[in-house]
Amino acid sequence: MDPRAEGGERSASAPPTPTFSPLYRQIKALLLSRLQAGEWKPGEAIPSEVELAARLKVSQGTVRKAVDELAQENHLVRRQGKGTFVATHAEERTQYRFLRLTPDDPGAAGRLRRRLLECRRVRAGAEVAHALGLRVGDAVLQIRRLLLTAEEPAQPVVLDEIWLPGTLFKSLSAEKLASWRGPMYGLFEAEFDVRMVRAEERLRAVAASVDEARLLAVAEGTPLLLVERLSYTYGRRPVELRRGLYRTERFHYRNELA
């Protein structure tokens, strides 16, 4: 088959790509658009390679290469003998796929507890609006919370401030947040159909303000690791701004360079 020829199910769904890319990239874009459209939910299996190949009228190898890239980019998860599944934050083995904070002593202090401080509707300021691609004054949800060590006495480690577009998270409430077990991004998937796909972080060292110091139980001016995160869903669309302050006396932010 001529990879340049448009035909069959492929062109029917009209991929918005420049349309002059390798066939497997067109397949990839098509699958991505179906993921975005919600054709398969997080955790569900997508059709098998042979079935996709038959439907799209390409060879299995071409489907394979498309799926390979999607798996690499954490959109899909392959499981030999079982199938290929839509990635989800709800059942990550690691829990918290995006959290790079790690205890210095890996033996101690495993999971962190959450304590919700605040969850309210506010109007977006200039900075939040700009980051989330909204207009100043648009409705946003503001959440503040602490992460604390599990052992007693619980010690605060992270102070998070989170902003979400109001339109996407209409029915999100303090009760829902407090009663949800598992990662917050799992709740977003299950209840709001918003799937975090990618994020950018900017790290800085800052001094704790009076309020921050009180909440984190440190002295005013204590150096804290400021982590500003912008999370994206499909199509490079930003859907969460997060400003985290980390105490790093007994934890650190780990990163791998290759």
Next chain:
Amino acid sequence: MDPRAEGGERSASAPPTPTFSPLYRQIKALLLSRLQAGEWKPGEAIPSEVELAARLKVSQGTVRKAVDELAQENHLVRRQGKGTFVATHAEERTQYRFLRLTPDDPGAAGRLRRRLLECRRVRAGAEVAHALGLRVGDAVLQIRRLLLTAEEPAQPVVLDEIWLPGTLFKSLSAEKLASWRGPMYGLFEAEFDVRMVRAEERLRAVAASVDEARLLAVAEGTPLLLVERLSYTYGRRPVELRRGLYRTERFHYRNELA
């Protein structure tokens, strides 16, 4: 051909792998061991896919998959129409592959200047010895330097302290360091046959000590981003410990999460 059967050039070079892995992984391990042995230098081309396939008596597709993974892991760089080349730090388009520090204003302040403060031979303390896999008291090279903005007046941004195993970097001197143009890791490749392949970083927020504050031109106690990096060469062998203090008023450490 039975992939389990050992034969041809493959087994002659005796890969130390568990030997019961897919054929393409055996090829990958073989190529990796040749890279480690220095059979091809950084920047050089390795044999073409067809030639490798013929020599190793496997299909081109199998070689391709091995090379694909090596390219993905930044060991090799593919260039269509030209060949496949050994990755090098000397000619990175980005300069400084491992440096994640970025100016807040991307327009301003492009490259950073270096100022060498110190380069001397010392005996490894417990911490350095442990990190580099040496014995306490072994010879290590200690380097201290500043990175400063290029514009005038130059402003210090990073204070680096670097430790290297003395045996690997016998002839490294302050003169060599000062006169070298380009990334330090390029010098390590060219003069010492040490290629940095991977690194792990641990980030913290700390307060500037008196000495650090003086060198970085900030007040004592100013929050600084502490970046501890352990760099590895082939075979998970640590060959550099680095302790960097970053001023983050106008720069930040960027990270991408997927």
Next chain:
DNA sequence: GAGTGGTCTAGACCACACT
């Protein structure tokens, strides 16, 4: 035009999971 990596195909067989 010759050589290199990049794409696509078709078919065989292996490894794993479920039933």
Next chain:
DNA sequence: GTGTGGTCTAGACCACTCC
């Protein structure tokens, strides 16, 4: 056993680079 993803092969053709 059946169905899934994973590996391997052989061959054709495309796209890019250099002569």
